[in-house]
Amino acid sequence: MRETLQRENSTSRPLIGLSSIVLALTFIPLIYLVIRAAEKPGEQIIELLFRQRTLEIIATTAIILIAVVLINVLIGTLIATGIHFVRLPYAHLLIIPMILPLAIPSYVFTYTWLALIPRLSGILGAIFILVLTTLPYMMLSVVIALRRLDTGLIEVARTLGLSKVSILLRVIVPQIRGAISAGSLLSGLYVLSDFGAVSLLNVTTLTVSIQNLFKSTYDRSGAAIMALILVLASTVFITLESGLKRKQESESATRRSGTKHLRINNSSAKITLLVLVGLYTAIAVFVPVSVLLSRFFSNAVPINWGELLSAAISTVTIAASGAALALLFSLPLGALIAQGNNRFSIFAERAVLISHALPGVVVGLALVSLGSKLGPLYQSTALLAFAYAILFLAKAVAAMSNSLQLVSPAVKEAAATLGKDRAAIARTVTFPIAFPSIALGTLLVFLTAMKELPATLMLRPIGMETLATQVWSYAAVSKFNEAAPYALLLILIAAVPTFLLSLPREALDRTKSSVRDLQLGESR
Amino acid sequence: MTTLEVSHLDVQFGARKVISDLSFSLNSGEIASLLGPSGCGKTTLLRAIAGLLTPSGGTIRLGSQLIGLSSLSLAPHKRSTGYVPQQGALFPHLNVARNIAFGIDRKKKSASEIKSLTFEMLDLIGMPGYEEAMPSELSGGQQTRVALARALVIKPKMVLLDEPFSALDAHLRNELRADVIALLRSQGATAILVTHDREEALVASDKVILMRDGAIAQFGTPEDVYENPTSPEIAVSTGDAMILPAQQNTQGITSYPLKNRETDFKVAHNGFVVIRPEEVVVGSDLAGGMSAQLLAVDYYGHDAMLTFSLAHSTELIKVRVVGHSGYAVGDTLSIKHEGPVRFFKE
Numbered sequence: 001m002r003e004t005l006q007r008e009n010s011t012s013r014p015l016i017g018l019s020s021i022v023l024a025l026t027f028i029p030l031i032y033l034v035i036r037a038a039e040k041p042g043e044q045i046i047e048l049l050f051r052q053r054t055l056e057i058i059a060t061t062a063i064i065l066i067a068v069v070l071i072n073v074l075i076g077t078l079i080a081t082g083i084h085f086v087r088l089p090y091a092h093l094l095i096i097p098m099i100l101p102l103a104i105p106s107y108v109f110t111y112t113w114l115a116l117i118p119r120l121s122g123i124l125g126a127i128f129i130l131v132l133t134t135l136p137y138m139m140l141s142v143v144i145a146l147r148r149l150d151t152g153l154i155e156v157a158r159t160l161g162l163s164k165v166s167i168l169l170r171v172i173v174p175q176i177r178g179a180i181s182a183g184s185l186l187s188g189l190y191v192l193s194d195f196g197a198v199s200l201l202n203v204t205t206l207t208v209s210i211q212n213l214f215k216s217t218y219d220r221s222g223a224a225i226m227a228l229i230l231v232l233a234s235t236v237f238i239t240l241e242s243g244l245k246r247k248q249e250s251e252s253a254t255r256r257s258g259t260k261h262l263r264i265n266n267s268s269a270k271i272t273l274l275v276l277v278g279l280y281t282a283i284a285v286f287v288p289v290s291v292l293l294s295r296f297f298s299n300a301v302p303i304n305w306g307e308l309l310s311a312a313i314s315t316v317t318i319a320a321s322g323a324a325l326a327l328l329f330s331l332p333l334g335a336l337i338a339q340g341n342n343r344f345s346i347f348a349e350r351a352v353l354i355s356h357a358l359p360g361v362v363v364g365l366a367l368v369s370l371g372s373k374l375g376p377l378y379q380s381t382a383l384l385a386f387a388y389a390i391l392f393l394a395k396a397v398a399a400m401s402n403s404l405q406l407v408s409p410a411v412k413e414a415a416a417t418l419g420k421d422r423a424a425i426a427r428t429v430t431f432p433i434a435f436p437s438i439a440l441g442t443l444l445v446f447l448t449a450m451k452e453l454p455a456t457l458m459l460r461p462i463g464m465e466t467l468a469t470q471v472w473s474y475a476a477v478s479k480f481n482e483a484a485p486y487a488l489l490l491i492l493i494a495a496v497p498t499f500l501l502s503l504p505r506e507a508l509d510r511t512k513s514s515v516r517d518l519q520l521g522e523s524r
Numbered sequence: 525m526t527t528l529e530v531s532h533l534d535v536q537f538g539a540r541k542v543i544s545d546l547s548f549s550l551n552s553g554e555i556a557s558l559l560g561p562s563g564c565g566k567t568t569l570l571r572a573i574a575g576l577l578t579p580s581g582g583t584i585r586l587g588s589q590l591i592g593l594s595s596l597s598l599a600p601h602k603r604s605t606g607y608v609p610q611q612g613a614l615f616p617h618l619n620v621a622r623n624i625a626f627g628i629d630r631k632k633k634s635a636s637e638i639k640s641l642t643f644e645m646l647d648l649i650g651m652p653g654y655e656e657a658m659p660s661e662l663s664g665g666q667q668t669r670v671a672l673a674r675a676l677v678i679k680p681k682m683v684l685l686d687e688p689f690s691a692l693d694a695h696l697r698n699e700l701r702a703d704v705i706a707l708l709r710s711q712g713a714t715a716i717l718v719t720h721d722r723e724e725a726l727v728a729s730d731k732v733i734l735m736r737d738g739a740i741a742q743f744g745t746p747e748d749v750y751e752n753p754t755s756p757e758i759a760v761s762t763g764d765a766m767i768l769p770a771q772q773n774t775q776g777i778t779s780y781p782l783k784n785r786e787t788d789f790k791v792a793h794n795g796f797v798v799i800r801p802e803e804v805v806v807g808s809d810l811a812g813g814m815s816a817q818l819l820a821v822d823y824y825g826h827d828a829m830l831t832f833s834l835a836h837s838t839e840l841i842k843v844r845v846v847g848h849s850g851y852a853v854g855d856t857l858s859i860k861h862e863g864p865v866r867f868f869k870e
Contacts, residue, residue, distance in 0.1 A: 410613035413576050414671070416600040417607035418627025418678060424601075428626070432617045 016344050018332035023348065025329070026355045026390050029366030030231065036224035036369060048222055049229075058229065061205040063123060064198075065191050065233075068130045069184050075131075075276070076138030077180060082273035083139075084146040087265040095143060097281035099136045103495035104288055105451045106133040107196025107468070108487045111475035112288040114200060115295060118478065126203045130194060132284045134187030141186070145179030146172075164264075185241040192234050193359030195454035196468075200475055206230040207361040207454060214458070220369050227362040234357030242353075292491075295484035303485050307465070312489060315450050315466040318381050319494075322388025323446035326396040327438075329389055334400025356394035363387050364458035371459070384459040388449040395448065399441020403434040444501055450494035467494075527552040527587060527714045528573070528682060534581035535568055535738075542568045543738040546582070550716070550731060555708055557725035557746075558718045559761070560735035566718045569735070570684050573716070574607045575600035586681050606675030606683040606713075611691050612667040614659035620646070620670050621655035627678040645673040648707060664691050665700050672704060676711060683708060683715040689724070701728060722762050726750060734758060756868055759798040764829075768839050770797040772867055781837040782814060782861040795869040801829060801844040803863030806851070813858030816841060818851055832859055 037045070048054060083094050101109075110129050113120055120128075149172065157171045195207040204212070206226055213223040333352060336345045367387050371378040389396075407430050415425045453468045460469060467490040474483035528550040535543040543565045550556050558566045571577050573584055575591065575598055584592030586605070591598040600607075614623050625642045633641070646652050649669040659667060668688050675683055688704070689697045705728050708715050716733075719725050725732050726746040734742040734749060741761075742754050753759035756767045770780035772793045779785035780797045782804070807813065816832035819840065828849050832841045843859060851857060 408613065410609045410611075411615055413571075413574075413600070414607060414609055414613045414674070415615070415626065416576065417574050417603070417605055417684075418674065419601045419604075419629065420627070421599065421601050429615060429617075433615075 012336070012339070012342065012344075015332050015336045015339075019336050019344070019348050022329045022333055022393075023351050025386075026351070026393055028370070029358065029363050029390065032366045032370050033224040033227050033231075033362070036221050037228055040221040040225065045225060048225055054226075057204055057206060057209045057226075060123060060203060061192070061230075061233070064126050064130065064203070064205060065188055067127045068134060068191050069188050071127070071131050072135055072138040072187050073180060073184060076135050076183060077142050077176075079273070079276055079280070080139045080142035080146065082269065082276070084143060085264045086269050086273050087263045088270055088273065094277050095139075097285050098139050098277065100499070101132060101284040102136045102140075103491060103499035104133070104284075105196065105453070105468070105490075105495065106130065106190075106194050107200060107453055107472050107475065108292075108491065109133055109284075109288060110197040110200040111471060111480065111483055111487060112291040114475060114478070115291050115480035116287060121201045121203070123203055125201045126198050126205075129197045129201065130187075130191050132280075133194075133197070134190050135280065135284070137186040137190070138180070138183035141179045141183035142176055145176040149175055181241050185237065188237050189234060189357070192230065192237065193361070193454075195359075195361050195457075196472055200472070206233070207359060210361050210365055211454065211458070214365055214368070220365075223365055224369075227365055230359055231357060231362055234359065235354060238353060238357050292484055292488050295481050296488055298481060301479075301481045307470075308485055308489065311465045311467050311470050311486060312493070314460075314464050315468070315490075315494075318384050318456075318460075318466065319388065319446050319449035319452075321381065321385035322392070322449045323396075323442050325385050325389035326392050326445050327400075327442045329393055330396035330400040330441075333393075333397045334404055337397065337401040338404035352394050352397045355390065358391065360387075360391055360452055360454035360456075361458070363390050364455035367455075368458045379459065379461045381461060381464075384456065384461075387455045387459055388445075388452060391452065391455060392445045392448055396441060396445050399444065400438060403437035403441065404430065406437060407433045440501065444498060447494050447498040447501070451490065451498075527554070528716075529585040530569075530573070530582070530592075531585075532582035533569070533572065533579050533584065533592075535565070535572055535577065536580040541738060543572070543579075546738070546740055548733055548740055548743050550714055552714055553712045554730045555705065555713075555715045555717065555728065556731040556733055557729040558716055558733045558735060559722060559725040560720065560741075561761075562720060564735045565738040566720075566735055567686055568738075570607075570686050570716060570718050573682070574605050574684050575603045576607075604678070604681045606678060606680035608668070608671045608675050608683065608685040608688050610687050611664070612659075612671035612688070614662075614667055614670055614674075616659055618659075619655065620651070620657045620659070620662070623659065623670055624673045624677055626674060629678075641677055645677050648676075648710075649673045650703065665696050668692070668700060668704075672707065676707070676713065681714070683713045685715060685717045687718050687720070689719075697724075726762065732762070734761060751864070753798060753866065756796055756798050759800075759866070764801050764842065764844070766799045766801065766839075766842055767796050768799060770795055770867055772869075778865050778867045780865075781834055781839045782841065782859070783865075784814075784836075793867075793869045795867055798866040798868070799861060800863065801842040804841060804843040804859055804861050806830060806832075806843050806845060806849070806857055806859050808857060810858040810860045813860040816857060816859045818853055818855045818857060821849065821851070821853060823848065832857070 040048070079098065083098070088094070106129060109132050113129065153171050153175070154167060157167045162170065193207065194205075195211065198205045199208050199211065206229060210223050210226045210230065213219050213226060333348055337349050337352075339345060364387060367383055368379075371380075371383050377383050411433075412425055412429060415429045420428065450466075451468055453472055456466055456469055457472070460466065465473070467486045470486040471483045471490060474480070474486070530549065531547045533543055533546040534541065546569065558569065560566050568577070572579050572592060578597045579592055582592075583590060586603065589598075591603050615626065618626065621642050624645050625638050628638050628641060630638070642655065643652070646655060649672065651666060651669060654662070654666070654670075659670070662670065671688070672685075685704075689701055692700060701724060717724075717728055719728075726749075729746060732742075732744065732746050732749045733740055736757075742749055742758050744752075749758075750762045753762065753765075756765070759765040760767070768780050768782070770778050771785070771789070771791045772778045772795065773785075773789050774792045777786070777789070778797060779789060782799070814834065816834050818830055819833050820831040822829040822831075827844055827846050830843045830845060830849060830851065832843065834841060841859060
């Protein structure tokens with residue numbers, strides 16, 4: 001029983017105040033969109049909502065969303081379970097090609113596949129590309145859950161006489177259901193907010209229609225209405241997922257170990273798994289990388305090094321400002337959430353989660369409309385950085401509160417009884433312990449911001465290009481050679497580090513230890 | 525001189541009263557054990573004294589200074605109480621020397637003074653040479669020692685230890701406890717040790733504070749608390765005890781299964797007697813003894829617990845004997861109560 005440190009209630013007040021300001025800032029886009037949407041007369045809203053085109057767009061988005069999530073659930077779970085249970089040599093190394101695609105943003109996937117098959121387009125094309133892009137989220141989520149499986153339960157089930165199949169269905173599947181739903185959430189939100197892939201493939205989803213309404217007709221109210229539909233869809237999706245998760249959220253007390261005794265050693269299972277993994281590796285790693293490299297080295301068009309350098313510099317500069325702002329925003333919110341145990345912190349946690357449902361297109365649209373009224377802020381890098389800070393707030397806050405939770409209350413109390421006041425505790429205890437993890441979180445936000453496309457397209461100052469916008473612009477007009485250097489550079493400086501840093505430690509450790517196991521095995 | 529004086533202390537978490545109207549005082553240099561089942565408010569009391577939570581009523585006085593008051597509570601860093609939390613709570617990012625020196629006021633002590641104080645403490649806790657070690661490299665017992673050194677180095681007015689030995693195995697626990705108590709005594713420290721281990725409470729302290737449901741059930745020296753429990757329930761919480769049905773007559777003479785009543789016994793009160801197993805002696809034919817059959821022997825090595833049944837009563841009688849008794853289950857022996865008769869009215 002650990003109740004609050006005494007003066008905590010009083011110091012929460014400034015924290016709550018600052019957090020409220022940040023949350024208010026975060027919800028400016030949403031509020032603005034509601035106001036804009038409301039400007040349209042009611043009958044026009046109804047007309048817009050129920051005209052055939054709108055229904056088609058919503059149906060398209062829904063079909064892609066459902067298809068991608070379903071395929072992910074089926075194939076992702078199948079491959080992840082296979083990798084975990086089927087006895088294959090080098091099985092643990094198979095996970096590397098499975099998660100390497102995480103380093104490639106959807107518009108780069110689309111671009112490389114378009115360069116290979118220029119006819120690729122439509123809903124099927126979009127489903128194909130988005131499955132490639134998001135499958136790793138599902139597989140990673142499930143593989144990690146499988147490694148955390150409570151083996152004690154499996155052993156008990158075996159002693160109770162259950163067959164392997166019923167163990168799978170009655171013991172294992174219930175335990176990884178949470179991971180499957182988390183993977184679905186990640187890939188579903190990616191699909192809903194994706195703009196790069198669908199726009200290049202000429203599929204009009206909600207995000208594309210918002211961009212079109214904004215670009216071609218300057219119908220800001222119409223765009224606002226579509227944006228609100230998109231936010232609603234994301235929110236419903238998040239709510240569904242957290243509802244599922246709450247139903248079964250019991251970490252068991254007995255800790256994990258291997259599930260070696262349940263290994264499947266069956267040659268048809270082995271071949272199926274190898275074919276699936278091989279196929280996925282080919283289409284999601286081999287094709288994009290080889291297309292990029294061959295386009296880069298084909299030298300059909302001389303590379304404009306000056307433009308490349310300036311795009312790289314802009315990318316890094318804006319992403320860094322965005323990450324710095326997100327860090328600033330996450331401080332009060334992270335501290336509040338880490339402290340927990342009050343009603344406002346629970347509210348703040350939910351609010352941050354909702355901000356996670358804001359797609360880049362939506363934030364971009366709101367800020368570009370709002371910015372046009374703000375004079376100097378319109379199309380400024382500051383506004384774009386602010387957009388990044390809103391878009392990646394959830395990520396930054398999660399990193400911040402997790403980092404602060406590394407500092408146990410007992411340690412802070414010990415410092416208090418040793419004569420340190422709050423400021424001294426923050427300086428000598430909390431900060432040194434939490435710093436490395438906060439820095440890592442900020443770095444991840446920075447790297448993610450570098451890949452952001454839709455908000456960047458809408459908000460970037462005139463004449464400024466980033467690596468992401470260049471890849472998209474060149475690919476959109478089929479200039480595949482010109483896009484190659486930008487895409488390669490983007491992957492090298494943004495995506496690969498993100499991929500390496502965001503890998504759960506466990507996955508890395510496991511890979512390392514399995515390499516060690518293999519070496520040991522050979523020396524024996 | 526009174527060092528710590530807690531009077532009429534109330535602590536409330538929301539609507540729940542965790543401590544109510546609790547008062548006691550400790551003299552300078554006394555070591556007290558705070559004993560009670562989990563959830564009785566031990567840790568809460570300790571945290572209130574340390575200033576880690578604000579009481580809703582009552583006062584806490586340390587020396588002549590009023591430190592705890594619901595309206596004006598002195599912040600923990602101004603109280604000069606050394607606090608040793610469960611499992612030490614060492615600063616994970618600092619080495620042993622920096623952990624120990626953490627609370628030393630850098631404005632008042634020079635670097636060399638801080639260093640010599642730190643090394644002095646390292647010697648005192650029997651860990652010279654460990655100054656560079658990180659907390660994660662230490663065993664549980666070593667972490668507790670360092671946490672104690674960290675608390676003692678600032679020369680606190682009072683040391684508060686919150687179950688510091690709970691994570692250790694029995695052998696290490698006894699050894700470390702003896703060391704820690706010796707160290708506290710050598711420093712003349714006034715201390716409160718929270719524990720849920722009844723033997724630890726008795727062996728370690730000058731005073732035992734027995735807590736139940738947020739209030740003090742009994743307060744006194746270990747001998748007093750053990751010998752003169754204020755209720756059968758308290759008796760059980762400080763050691764093994766039999767609670768046997770008993771009657772008292774008008775002259776104040778008590779009858780119970782181990783003592784037969786006189787023929788003209790007039791019952792004035794019904795109640796219970798509390799008898800410790802070591803207060804019953806056993807022999808093959810004791811003068812004034814009572815015949816009993818040996819039902820079971822629980823052998824612990826240094827002693828054994830014998831369970832007897834009596835011919836005229838359904839109560840079972842436990843007897844503690846030193847070492848191996850030599851009796852076999854089924855033997856008919858004679859037993860006799862040789863100790864105080866603690867009668868409690870129903």
